[in-house]
Every structure is written in C-alpha cells, then in structure tokens.
Amino acid sequence: MPTLANMSLQFGSDVSSLLNIVWLLSFFVFIVYGQRIQVYIVGNDISRALNRLKLMKDKSRKEAVDYFVGTGKTSADPAVKIDEFLEYVTIMPVDLDPQGIVGKIEHITETRDERVRGEVKKMLPNAEPIKVSVAENILEIASSLNMIHKIVRHYYLLGKKTNSYILLVQLQMIMPQVLMEADALINAVDTFKLGQPVGDGIGPIIASKYMANVPKQVIAKDTVMSVTEYKGRTLYVLKAEGPMGYVGEPGLAIQKVIEEMNIPLNAIIMVDAALKLEGEKTGDVAEGIGAAIGGIGTDKFRIEEVSSKHKVPVYAILVKQSILEAITVMRKEITDASDRVHTLIGNLIEEKTKEGDKVLLAGIGNSLGVGQ
Amino acid sequence: MSTAPAPQPQQTQQGKSKFNVYTIEECPACGQKTKRAFQVGDYITKDGANCSKCGNVTKMTLIYAEPVVKSK
Numbered sequence: 119m120p121t122l123a124n125m126s127l128q129f130g131s132d133v134s135s136l137l138n139i140v141w142l143l144s145f146f147v148f149i150v151y152g153q154r155i156q157v158y159i160v161g162n163d164i165s166r167a168l169n170r171l172k173l174m175k176d177k178s179r180k181e182a183v184d185y186f187v188g189t190g191k192t193s194a195d196p197a198v199k200i201d202e203f204l205e206y207v208t209i210m211p212v213d214l215d216p217q218g219i220v221g222k223i224e225h226i227t228e229t230r231d232e233r234v235r236g237e238v239k240k241m242l243p244n245a246e247p248i249k250v251s252v253a254e255n256i257l258e259i260a261s262s263l264n265m266i267h268k269i270v271r272h273y274y275l276l277g278k279k280t281n282s283y284i285l286l287v288q289l290q291m292i293m294p295q296v297l298m299e300a301d302a303l304i305n306a307v308d309t310f311k312l313g314q315p316v317g318d319g320i321g322p323i324i325a326s327k328y329m330a331n332v333p334k335q336v337i338a339k340d341t342v343m344s345v346t347e348y349k350g351r352t353l354y355v356l357k358a359e360g361p362m363g364y365v366g367e368p369g370l371a372i373q374k375v376i377e378e379m380n381i382p383l384n385a386i387i388m389v390d391a392a393l394k395l396e397g398e399k400t401g402d403v404a405e406g407i408g409a410a411i412g413g414i415g416t417d418k419f420r421i422e423e424v425s426s427k428h429k430v431p432v433y434a435i436l437v438k439q440s441i442l443e444a445i446t447v448m449r450k451e452i453t454d455a456s457d458r459v460h461t462l463i464g465n466l467i468e469e470k471t472k473e474g475d476k477v478l479l480a481g482i483g484n485s486l487g488v489g490q
Numbered sequence: 491m492s493t494a495p496a497p498q499p500q501q502t503q504q505g506k507s508k509f510n511v512y513t514i515e516e517c518p519a520c521g522q523k524t525k526r527a528f529q530v531g532d533y534i535t536k537d538g539a540n541c542s543k544c545g546n547v548t549k550m551t552l553i554y555a556e557p558v559v560k561s562k
Contacts, residue, residue: 308502309502312502312511312528312530313530313531313532313533314511314528314553314555315533315534315553315554323534323552326534326535330535330549360533360534360535361533361534361536447502447509447511447553447554447555448553448554448555449509449554449555449556450554450555450556452554453552453554487532487533487534487553488533488534488535489533489534489535489536490535
C-alpha cells in the first residue's frame with residue numbers, strides 16, 4: 119500500500135515528466151511550424167493595417183463623391199464616373215532606350231492631366247476654376263489611396279497564398295511608412311475642400327509678395343509671371359496660377375523666358391518646400407545650389423537643361439516640413455520662415471548679381487489659396 | 491496686430507493634433523494687421539475688410555494653422 123510520502127513523490131515526478139513532454143513538444147512544434155506561426159502573426163498585423171487603408175480609401179472616395187454632388191448640384195450620380203477615375207492607369211514609356219524618355223513622360227502626364235481636367239469640367243460645367251482644381255486634387259488623393267490599398271493587398275494576399283514569410287515581413291516592415299503617407303493623404307482632403315493654402319504653398323506665397331501691384335501674364339499652362347524691379351535688377355517672378363490648386367509648369371516657363379523671350383538671365387532663384395529629415399525642425403530654411411523642384415522630374419530636367427546650356431546659375435532656398443505638413447493646411451512655423459526666406463533672396467540677389475542684371479525668382483509648389 | 495473677436499475659428503483635425511486656422515488681413519496704407527478666423531473663400535492677396543484704423547481696404551497676406559491650446 120503506497121504511503122502519503124510515496125504518493126507525493128510519484129505525483130511530483132509525473133508533473134515534471136509532463137512539463138518535459140510539453141517542453142519537448144513545443145520545441146518540436148516551433149521547429150516544424152515556427153515559420154507558419156510567424157506568418158500567422160505577421161499576417162494578422164498586416165491585415166489590421168490593410169483594414170485601416172481600406173477605411174481611408176473608402177472615406178476619400180466618399181469625400182470625392184460628396185464634393186462633386188455638392189459642387190455640381192446635378193441630379194446625376196457622379197459615383198460611377200469617379201470609380202472609373204480611381205481605376206484610371208497611366209502607362210509609363212519604355213525605358214530600354216532612355217534617350218528622349220523625359221519628353222515622352224512629359225507628353226503622357228500632360229495627356230493624363232488634360233483628360234482628367236476635361237472630364238472634371240464636364241462633370242462640374244458651371245463650377246469656378248478653383249472648385250474644378252479642388253475636385254482634381256481630391257480625385258488625385260482618392261486615386262492614390264486606392265492604388266496604395268490595392269498594392270498592399272496584392273502583396274499581402276500573395277504572401278499568404280505562397281506562405282512566404284519573407285514577403286510578409288518585408289511588407290510589415292514598410293507598413294508604418296505606408297500608413298503615415300496614407301494618413302497624410304486622408305488629412306489633406308479637408309484642407310483641399312476648404313481651399314486653404316498647404317505647406318507646399320510656401321514657394322508661391324513668397325513669390326506672390328513680389329508680384330503685388332504689378333501686371334501678370336500667363337507664361338505656361340497654369341503658370342503666371344510678373345516683371346518687377348529689385349534694387350536695380352529686373353526681377354522676373356513666376357508661380358503657379360492661384361488661388362487654384364495648381365502646380366503649373368515652371369520648367370517650361372523658365373525655358374520660355376530664356377529661349378523664346380531671349381532674356382539673358384544672370385541668376386535663377388527657386389523657393390520650394392522640402393521634406394525634412396526626422397529630427398529637423400518644421401520651418402527650418404536651407405540654402406543650396408540646383409533646381410529645387412519635386413514631381414516626376416520633367417520640370418527639373420527642363421530647368422537643368424536650359425540653365426546649363428545658357429550657363430545660368432540656379433540657387434535654391436528650401437523650407438523644411440514633413441509630408442503631412444506639406445499637403446495639409448499651412449502651419450504657422452512654415453509661414454514664420456517667410457521673413458528668413460525674403461532675407462536670403464535679398465542677400466542672394468545683392469551678392470550674386472549686380473545692378474542692371476536680370477534675375478528670375480520661381481515660387482515652386484501648389485498655389486491653392488494663394489493668389490498673385 | 492489686432493484680433494477680431496468673432497467668429498470662432500473652426501477646428502481642423504490633422505493626425506492626432508487639432509488646429510485653428512486664421513487669416514491675417516494687412517492694411518497696405520498703415521500696416522495694421524488683423525487676425526481673424528479663416529472663412530471659406532479666403533485666399534492670400536484677396537481684398538479683405540476695411541482697416542479698423544484708417545478705413546483703407548486691407549489685403550489677406552497670410553493664412554495659417556495654429557495648434558489648439560488646451561485650457562487647464
């Protein structure tokens with residue numbers, strides 16, 4: 119007959135054996151199924167992010183539909199047309215032979231922009247130009263969010279289908295940045311709807327100060343220019359036409375000034391918003407050399423071509439901001455940089471040119487809410 | 491710079507922060523600046539209200555957002 123002491127000893131050894139078995143079993147399970155477990159955990163993480171992206175995509179689409187209904191005041195439902203826009207694709211030219219590719223890209227993007235504007239005008243026939251431009255911008259935001267959602271979903275489903283841990287982990291690693299950009303886009307919708315200047319509009323704001331009380335002429339598509347005088351120099355100031363949400367064609371405008379109007383420029387000064395690095399302060403101002411302009415690269419190419427051909431030095435003044443700040447309502451820290459930018463422009467003109475010289479000042483960026 | 495008392499600025503949410511958006515109207519004659527809440531239709535270089543000091547037509551010179559300060 120077993121004694122009480124023997125029983126507890128037997129019970130204790132059973133528990134420890136059981137724990138040993140569980141430990142060995144879990145070791146075996148993790149060796150064999152470890153990757154599948156990780157795929158499951160990572161997949162859940164991406165799935166949550168994907169749901170957030172879907173909510174943002176749906177919200178931007180709804181905002182676009184509401185804007186068209188509210189502005190167009192027509193009984194026709196614009197949703198079908200807007201859904202067509204969201205699926206609209208731009209096929210970039212082949213780059214096997216890169217010679218002349220910039221011209222091809224420019225042609226394709228111009229055709230796309232013309233098509234979108236034409237369709238928007240058809241849907242909003244009696245709307246003011248500013249509302250047409252806002253509608254274009256909102257459509258672009260909705261289209262970008264739609265594309266981001268589609269691409270993330272594609273890689274998520276592909277990773278799950280092929281049980282590819284590496285693919286899913288790569289997607290998980292870039293998700294914070296993807297969500298940050300998507301957040302910036304969805305926050306930009308309200309700013310555009312209200313027609314408020316965005317952080318990217320600091321260049322046009324600076325240029326508009328020099329254009330006050332002087333005649334303006336359209337120099338390129340959605341781009342205006344004024345000729346004024348600054349301390350004995352002739353100053354050619356250009357910006358995108360506001361208060362519409364346009365970025366204009368500053369590359370073509372600068373090329374026209376130099377090659378068609380035959381104006382022998384002595385300097386080009388470009389003012390633009392620039393993405394700050396983490397740790398940099400919003401509204402910090404940096405000076406530099408080279409064409410300060412973003413976008414697909416066609417304007418930058420034109421400016422570099424014409425300035426190098428005619429040996430015109432290009433100076434850049436950059437106002438730092440985050441992606442969120444660049445596409446949402448202008449922050450006070452960014453407008454506070456205006457005084458510093460004006461001082462730098464004055465210093466550049468006085469130090470790098472002499473009286474009688476001709477200087478071109480280009481305010482680069484979206485002109486929403488910034489007239490001239 | 492004077493501050494117009496009404497209307498109350500509409501708050502906008504950006505990320506986790508809330509902002510009030512203001513329009514600055516500046517008198518080209520006397521330099522008087524007035525800060526008021528942004529209204530739809532405002533844009534930089536647009537004519538504003540008459541100057542409270544000299545009666546000239548002001549110009550909108552700035553539109554910007556400031557974070558909402560929480561009162562304790």
